[in-house]
Amino acid sequence: MQTRHIQTDGLNQQILEAGTGPLVLLIHGFPELGISWRAQVGALAAAGFHAVAPDMRGYGGTDKPADTTAYGMLDLVGDVVDLVRALGETACVVVGHDFGAAVAWQCALTRPDVFRAVFGLSVPFQPRRLKGPPTAAMTAITRRAGLGVLYINQFQEPDAHAAFDADPATALRKAFYAYDGATPDGRQSTGFFPEGQTLLSTIPDDATLPPWMSDAHFAEYVAAFSAGGFKGPVDWYRNLDANWAATAFLQDARIRVPAAFAVGERDPVRHYAGPAEAGLKDWLADLRMQQVVPGAGHWIQQERPDEVNRLLLDFLGQVGG
Known part of the structure; x- marks a missing residue:
């Protein structure tokens, strides 16, 4: 397993990789890094695959454009397409977790010639909605339900990343704790909080690292985010409405390559992504697998590495490795 940098069309990307064989790309989410896939990189390499987990745009050792508009979904998909080519390949299987799952779904939707199969973890495919940009809709829904503010809406604020940058170690510790499957009921975050609060302010100060x-692993995260900050990662969220505006051509489009989805039973994201999870079969024309992992929370590939590796290798066996 090695870490190196690779130059694509306009981005210098840091990647974690191992193995030789068919290419499998592993796309992380927020607030993570390529190292979140170590267990999968090792297992895939041992099974005869070339496993590659990049630090995505704005994260870790990869370039961090200053402009918020540089973090749109089409930019992120383009980064993954470029990475496939820079690795000397023309096609691969793409796997994504959290916001990385959203990127993976869009890779499969827009470039099925490059991404011949897709496996999403924690965040289901969510089709483009007809009734307008998503952030206003999310605000209206949460207010009608009396749920307060969803963190995704709060992340639209221009200074939303400041609380994370002020103390990266505390921010990361709280985030990992609040979305972990081992965290007791009542101490997990639902993603919703009262007006005037923030995601971090509603997570207990005595939050501990997950089991x-x-x-040493946590220190890697703290070092990366202390050096690179959280603006770029939060900018992914600030482009949600712009993504909607740029993707009218994808309205009602379905993913037609082989697909799989797995989610932790105790993943708090299910509080606000559950309806999309339930309707996956309507949008994934070749859904081969849909699995709920008992007891797991949001960080599923790190919480349950053996189970995720088993599911992933089973899926790869189905799609031809």
Whole structure:
């Protein structure tokens, strides 16, 4: 397993990789890094695959454009297409977690010639809605339901990343704790909080690292985010409405390559992504697998590496490796 940099069309990307064989790309989410896939990189390499987990645009050792508009979905998909070509390949299987799952779904939707199969973790495919940009809709829905503010809406604020940048270690510790499957009921975050609060302010100050997170592994995250900051990662969220405006051509489009989805039973994201999870079969024309992992939370590939590796290798066996 090695870490190196690779130059694509306009981005210098840091990647974690191992193995030789058919290419499998592993796309992380927020607030993570390519190292979140170590267990999968090792298992895939041992099974005869070339496993590659990049730090995505704005994260870790990869370039971090200053302009918020540089973090749109089409930019992110383009980065993954470019990475496939820079690795000397023409096609691969793409796997994504959290916001990385959203990127993976869009890769499969827009470039099925490059991404011949897709596996999403934690965040289901969510089709483009007809009634307008998503952030206003999310605000209206949460207010009608008396749920307060969804963190995605709060992330639209220009200074939303400042609380994370002020103390990266505390921010990361709270985020990993609040979305972990081992965290007791009532102490997990639902993603919703009262007006005037923030995601971090509503997570207990005595939050501890999850059982799977070693001090050394956590130190890698803290070092990366202390150096690179959280603006770029939060900018992914600030482009949600722009993504909607740029993708009218994808209205009602279905993913037709082989697809799979797995989610932790205790993943708090299910509080606001559950309806999309239930309707996956309507949008994935070749859905081969849909699995709920008992007891797992949001960080599924790190919480349950053996189970995720088993599911992933089973899926790869189905689609031809």
